[in-house]
Amino acid sequence: MANDAGTDGVEAQGATAVKADRSYGFGNVLMSWRRWWRMAVTATVDQAAVIEKRRAECEISSRYLLMITMSAGIAILGLLLSSPAVVIGAMLLSPLMDPIMGLGFSLAIGDFQWMKQSARSLALGTLAAVAFCAVVVFMSPLQTVTSEIAARTQPNLFDLLVALFSAVAGAYAMIRGREGTIVGVAIATALMPPLAVVGFGLATFNWTVFSGALMLFVTNLMTIALSAAVMARLYGFRTTLSERQTALQTFVIVAAFVALAIPLGISLRQIAWEANATRQINGVVLDAFDSRARISQIETNFNTDPIQVSATVLTPVLEGDAERITARAMSRTLGAPVEVKINQYRVGTSAQAAEQAQLSAALEQQQADREQAAALAERLALIAGVTTDDVTVDRERRRATVTARPLEGATLAAYRQLESRIVAGQQEDWDIRLTPPLRDLPTLTFANGELSPEAQEALGLAEWAAARIELPIRLEGRRDAVEAARLAFEERGIEVQTQPGRAGFSDVTLSWSTEEE
Numbered sequence: 001m002a003n004d005a006g007t008d009g010v011e012a013q014g015a016t017a018v019k020a021d022r023s024y025g026f027g028n029v030l031m032s033w034r035r036w037w038r039m040a041v042t043a044t045v046d047q048a049a050v051i052e053k054r055r056a057e058c059e060i061s062s063r064y065l066l067m068i069t070m071s072a073g074i075a076i077l078g079l080l081l082s083s084p085a086v087v088i089g090a091m092l093l094s095p096l097m098d099p100i101m102g103l104g105f106s107l108a109i110g111d112f113q114w115m116k117q118s119a120r121s122l123a124l125g126t127l128a129a130v131a132f133c134a135v136v137v138f139m140s141p142l143q144t145v146t147s148e149i150a151a152r153t154q155p156n157l158f159d160l161l162v163a164l165f166s167a168v169a170g171a172y173a174m175i176r177g178r179e180g181t182i183v184g185v186a187i188a189t190a191l192m193p194p195l196a197v198v199g200f201g202l203a204t205f206n207w208t209v210f211s212g213a214l215m216l217f218v219t220n221l222m223t224i225a226l227s228a229a230v231m232a233r234l235y236g237f238r239t240t241l242s243e244r245q246t247a248l249q250t251f252v253i254v255a256a257f258v259a260l261a262i263p264l265g266i267s268l269r270q271i272a273w274e275a276n277a278t279r280q281i282n283g284v285v286l287d288a289f290d291s292r293a294r295i296s297q298i299e300t301n302f303n304t305d306p307i308q309v310s311a312t313v314l315t316p317v318l319e320g321d322a323e324r325i326t327a328r329a330m331s332r333t334l335g336a337p338v339e340v341k342i343n344q345y346r347v348g349t350s351a352q353a354a355e356q357a358q359l360s361a362a363l364e365q366q367q368a369d370r371e372q373a374a375a376l377a378e379r380l381a382l383i384a385g386v387t388t389d390d391v392t393v394d395r396e397r398r399r400a401t402v403t404a405r406p407l408e409g410a411t412l413a414a415y416r417q418l419e420s421r422i423v424a425g426q427q428e429d430w431d432i433r434l435t436p437p438l439r440d441l442p443t444l445t446f447a448n449g450e451l452s453p454e455a456q457e458a459l460g461l462a463e464w465a466a467a468r469i470e471l472p473i474r475l476e477g478r479r480d481a482v483e484a485a486r487l488a489f490e491e492r493g494i495e496v497q498t499q500p501g502r503a504g505f506s507d508v509t510l511s512w513s514t515e516e517e
Contacts (some may be wrong), residue, residue, distance in 0.1 A: 038236070042235050045175055047235075047237055050105075050177075051105065051109070051237075054101060054102050057095075057098040058098055058099045058117055058118045058121050059117065059121065060121050060124060064121065064125065065124070067093055067094070067095050068094070068096070068125045068128050069128055071091075071095075071129070071192050072128070072129035072132045072196055072199070073132060073136055074086060074087075074089055075087055075090035075091075075193050075196035076136050076137060076196040076199060076200060077136070078090060078148070079146060079149050079193060079197065079200065080137070080140060080142045080146060080149075081142075082146040082147055082148045083148075087148065087193055090192050090193065090196070094191060094192040095125070096125055096129075096192065096195075097170060097191065097224075099121040099122040099125065100118075100191070100221055100225050100228070101171065101224070101228050102118035102121075103119060103122065103225045103228075104167075104226065104227070104228025104231075104232065105228060105232050106118055107226075108229040108232035109232070109237050122221075126195060126217075129192065129195045129199070130195055130198050130199045130202060131199070132199070133195070133196045133198070133200060134199040134200075134202045134203040135203075136199075137200050137203035141470055143204050145209060149200060152194045152213050153208065153212030153213050153216070160219060160223060163220040163223040163227075166224065167223060167224040167225075167227035167228055168227055168231060170228070171227065171228040171231035171232065172231065175231070175232070175235050191217065191221070194214075194217040195213075197209060197212075197213035198210055198214050200213075201214075274302055277300070277302070277334055278300055280330075280333050281298070281300055281309055281330055282295060284333060285298065285309075285311050285313065285342070287329070288319060288322045288325050288326045288329075289313055289317070289319055289322065290315055290317045292315070293313055293316070293317075294313070294314045295312070295314075296312040296313065296314050296345070297311065297312040298310070298312070299311075304339075306336065306337035306338050306339045307330075307334065307337070307339070308339050308341075309326075309340045309341070310340075310342075311342045311343070312342075312343045313342055313343070313344050314345050315344055316346065317346075318346055319344065322344065323342050326342065376393060377393050377400070379422055380400060380432070380434070381402065383418045383421070383422060383434070384402045384434060385405035385407060386402060386403070386404070390402060390403070398430045398431065399433075400433070401434075401435065402433075402435070403434075403435040404418075404434055404435065404437060405437070410439070411439055412439045412440075412441065412442075412461055413442075415434060415436035415439075416436075416464050418434060419433070419434040422434070433468060434468070436465060436468060436469070441462055441473065441511060442461060442462065442510065443458070443507050443510065444459070444477075444485050444508040444510065445507050446507070446508075451484070458510075459488055462494065462510060463492045463494055466495070469512070471512050471513060471514065472495040472497050472512075472513045473489065473495070473510055473511070473512065473513065474496070474510070474511050474512070475499065475509070476499045476509045476511070477507060477508035482498050482499070483498075
């Protein structure tokens with residue numbers, strides 16, 4: 001027994017020694033790694049030169065403001081035209097990365113003056129970009145929410161990761177002097193397009209677009225600034241590199257860091273909820289089918305009420321009640337109403353069969369899109385009295401336009417009715433426009449000094465015609481009536497020219513104002 005006790009004691013001491021050795025060994029490894037990082041990495045960085053260059057590029061200058069406004073103008077035009085190539089050109093011109101990176105580096109070294117300068121440059125550049133975009137949109141005849149605009153109204157997990165990885169790459173390139181990489185980083189972070197969408201929302205008074213794009217921009221901004229601050233600290237940038245700070249300035253720097261972190265935390269919370277909800281939605285859809293089923297595609301729109309879910313499922317067994325079952329399960333799981341649409345494709349049980357079915361589904365969708373576009377072109381050509389070659393159909397943007405031939409006795413109201421008939425038989429996500437020939441505009445009548453119900457209908461018809469023909473409308477009549485009509489048109493965003501006569505209310509005649517006149 002005594003021997004056993006002695007043996008246990010020796011084993012216990014040995015185990016303690018081994019743990020101590022392991023702990024000591026890990027500590028040595030950690031210290032060695034830190035020493036290597038300090039000597040081989042941070043010591044090779046000319047930190048003073050990096051700070052001097054970064055500080056100089058955060059200054060407000062005429063070049064900075066010019067490049068901001070030109071980049072904003074190109075971005076908003078690219079978004080209105082749904083042209084990714086034009087949007088990428090705007091990203092290349094945008095100098096917004098400089099003050100944002102400056103904000104991150106100034107936070108890392110505790111330089112209050114630099115932080116204030118970066119924040120001022122960023123605020124002025126942001127306001128200039130938003131204001132310029134708002135002016136362009138206000139003057140533009142195109143004010144519809146395109147797919148490119150809609151894609152920048154909701155920050156998600158992937159946007160956050162793109163901003164994070166881009167910030168790390170950008171900070172590394174600036175620290176290491178490899179600034180050719182910044183061109184790629186500028187494209188990846190896409191700071192200017194969300195700002196352009198903010199301007200679009202402001203000009204069109206669309207609060208949903210405005211707030212969503214602003215949230216995306218702020219989320220990217222905060223992620224880049226905080227990531228740059230962390231990277232700078234990792235590379236040895238410290239407060240000793242900056243001027244001595246007062247207690248108040250130190251407090252302001254800490255408060256700025258917290259001010260950046262809190263909204264980012266709020267965005268992260270929403271993003272995390274949507275990511276978790278998406279995972280739960282995927283699970284609910286799969287639970288409704290055979291265990292061998294696969295999800296080919298699933299899209300979720302959290303901005304609608306109810307939440308909309310569209311899925312394509314490849315399954316060996318078709319489920320007739322899948323949409324109702326999954327909608328009920330999702331509503332119970334998410335605590336919100338959900339509308340579900342599921343396209344089911346029956347496939348074999350092998351992985352190859354599922355892959356073939358997935359490819360077939362994609363090809364079928366492409367073929368369906370082509371057939372739908374061809375049928376739409378034929379209908380538009382028939383109604384407009386032209387050939388299908390005169391119809392422009394853009395499948396990618398889901399837009400179709402045609403200019404109608406003059407039909408004897410057809411009024412603007414008749415052409416509008418023809419367009420409505422085509423739209424009614426088409427899917428909702430198509431933008432269909434039939435441009436009528438120049439026809440007489442209706443007269444606005446007044447009753448007791450106010451527009452009559454008939455005049456309200458005439459306003460709607462004139463608004464539709466002006467959006468298609470893109471000519472200003474001239475108003476003629478008594479002064480008070482013309483002014484009332486002008487205000488009504490301006491509320492609808494219609495360009496008008498006035499020709500008032502004597503005071504008093506009477507009918508207002510509408511006519512097209514052509515260049516020849």
